[in-house]
Amino acid sequence: MELPFVVVTILFCLGIYTIITQKNLIKIVLGFTIVESSLILIFVLVSYQPGGTAPILDKAYHLVVDPIPQALALTSIVIGGSVTAVMLALVIKIQKRYRTLNVDKLRKLKG
Numbered sequence: 001m002e003l004p005f006v007v008v009t010i011l012f013c014l015g016i017y018t019i020i021t022q023k024n025l026i027k028i029v030l031g032f033t034i035v036e037s038s039l040i041l042i043f044v045l046v047s048y049q050p051g052g053t054a055p056i057l058d059k060a061y062h063l064v065v066d067p068i069p070q071a072l073a074l075t076s077i078v079i080g081g082s083v084t085a086v087m088l089a090l091v092i093k094i095q096k097r098y099r100t101l102n103v104d105k106l107r108k109l110k111g
Contacts, residue, residue: 004045011038025091025101029084036080043073 011034018031047069055064095101098109 004041008038008041008045011035011041023103025094025103026088028103029087029091032087033080033084036076036084040073040076040080043069043076 015031015034015036015038018034019028022028022031047066049063049065052063052065053061055061055067091101094106098106100106
């Protein structure tokens with residue numbers, strides 16, 4: 001059961017590394033998306049119960065899976081998609097106005 005948590009940790013660290021080290025705005029947006037995906041996976045991993053079943057109104061099952069983290073994960077996916085779309089729209093506006101996506105060149109344009 002430790003391997004999925006290790007994979008999620010690697011994904012999170014990879015996303016943070018991408019955000020910190022990349023100079024291209026699109027790659028930075030992809031880093032944010034990787035971090036978001038790792039956080040969604042941790043929601044699903046925490047709520048997983050081996051051998052669990054859906055919480056239907058029946059007393060026969062002893063081990064049920066909590067549906068709240070799954071609902072939060074679905075909500076997070078929708079919100080994350082919207083935020084990614086807004087970030088990419090801003091990247092397009094920056095590209096049209098300044099003709100570059102390099103963060104260092106954009107910093108030099110400060111007036």
